[in-house]
Amino acid sequence: MKRWLVDRLICPECTALEMPLTLTIREEHGEDVWDGALRCLDCDRIYPIRGGVADLLPGDTRAKMDAESGYNTPAMLSAYLWSHYSDLIGDPQATDAYRQWSSRIPPRPGPALDVGCAVGRLTFELADTHAHVIGIDASAAFIRSARQILTSKRLDFDLIIEGNLSEPWGCAFSDRNWEGVEFIVADALALPFRSRTFATIAALNILEKVPDPLQHLMEVNRTLKPSGATFLFSDPFSWDPAVSPPETWLVGSGEGNSDYSPRGIDTLRRMFTGAFDLFDPPFEIVADGEVAWKIRKTANLWEHITSQYLVGQRD
Ligand SMILES: C[S@@+](CC[C@H](N)C(=O)[O-])C[C@H]1O[C@@H](n2cnc3c(N)ncnc32)[C@H](O)[C@@H]1O
Numbered sequence: 001m002k003r004w005l006v007d008r009l010i011c012p013e014c015t016a017l018e019m020p021l022t023l024t025i026r027e028e029h030g031e032d033v034w035d036g037a038l039r040c041l042d043c044d045r046i047y048p049i050r051g052g053v054a055d056l057l058p059g060d061t062r063a064k065m066d067a068e069s070g071y072n073t074p075a076m077l078s079a080y081l082w083s084h085y086s087d088l089i090g091d092p093q094a095t096d097a098y099r100q101w102s103s104r105i106p107p108r109p110g111p112a113l114d115v116g117c118a119v120g121r122l123t124f125e126l127a128d129t130h131a132h133v134i135g136i137d138a139s140a141a142f143i144r145s146a147r148q149i150l151t152s153k154r155l156d157f158d159l160i161i162e163g164n165l166s167e168p169w170g171c172a173f174s175d176r177n178w179e180g181v182e183f184i185v186a187d188a189l190a191l192p193f194r195s196r197t198f199a200t201i202a203a204l205n206i207l208e209k210v211p212d213p214l215q216h217l218m219e220v221n222r223t224l225k226p227s228g229a230t231f232l233f234s235d236p237f238s239w240d241p242a243v244s245p246p247e248t249w250l251v252g253s254g255e256g257n258s259d260y261s262p263r264g265i266d267t268l269r270r271m272f273t274g275a276f277d278l279f280d281p282p283f284e285i286v287a288d289g290e291v292a293w294k295i296r297k298t299a300n301l302w303e304h305i306t307s308q309y310l311v312g313q314r315d
Contacts, residue, residue: 001054011040012190056192071139078160082296084121097293110199116206120146136186202232234309237264283312
């Protein structure tokens with residue numbers, strides 16, 4: 001974890017108090033803390049830094065994140081590395097989704113946050129328009145992989161063909177300046193950052209993946225600057241009761257809040273512009289639309305996804 005990040009961090013268990021963290025370093029590579037710990041001055045909780053990866057998950061979330069399941073499996077890693085980087089490797093099946101999303105975000109002088117960054121493609125794209133960009137994800141495997149790309153400026157991975165059969169894939173990023181990029185393991189529902197920190201926040205395809213979608217949006221509102229700020233939101237709204245209870249879905253039908261609109265994108269549109277007192281100050285919606293993207297599971301199995309996006313601006 002790069003040293004410049006420490007002053008921006010707070011304890012994820014004490015977000016209301018915005019308690020800073022003290023850094024202990026056991027091993028450092030230049031400005032990169034390789035082995036150490038972050039400790040909360042109030043609750044005394046300790047967040048480890050191992051192999052350069054800082055883990056700021058609250059205790060409850062960490063307990064739920066099974067190291068070998070969900071987004072932490074080799075199959076998911078192969079699927080998302082292909083999804084994020086296959087256009088750079090020249091795969092004819094690739095989409096240009098992450099370039100499309102990043103092209104919707106204007107340059108800003110302040111820092112950017114990519115919430116649920118997975119293996120980091122949008123975070124790296126935002127480095128072209130922001131001096132500092134932080135990608136956070138609850139999957140330690142994804143963040144380790146993103147950090148490996150960051151530090152080696154190379155992508156090398158085993159692309160699954162089928163079963164245990166895979167082939168080596170990769171590309172180099174030697175000409176990129178990523179001094180201001182960092183990735184940490186953190187929870188979208190308890191962001192370890194001070195309020196009003198970010199000039200830009202992107203949250204792609206994560207709303208439907210968290211147990212409390214409203215809390216995720218509240219954390220975006222808390223950590224985004226009140227002026228001179230952009231929020232890029234995108235989601236396919238494929239709600240899943242195994243992830244979040246239906247009463248938390250941002251849709252007006254079924255067990256949800258009957259004041260919400262029947263479609264999630266319409267509820268979000270209303271939230272952006274001031275309904276439900278969620279975003280304060282509200283946004284002006286300056287762009288909207290759809291982005292098609294794919295996840296590749298095996299040589300013969302893709303998921304084709306259409307994600308609806310809104311770009312909100314606070315001036
Ligand atoms: C559908 S993927 C989208 C990833 C990436 N934003 C993209 O569009 O390619 C959802 C991501 O959210 C992450 N995630 C799920 N729950 C999370 C949480 N509570 N906090 C942070 N990340 C989370 C997953 O690990 C995964 O990387």
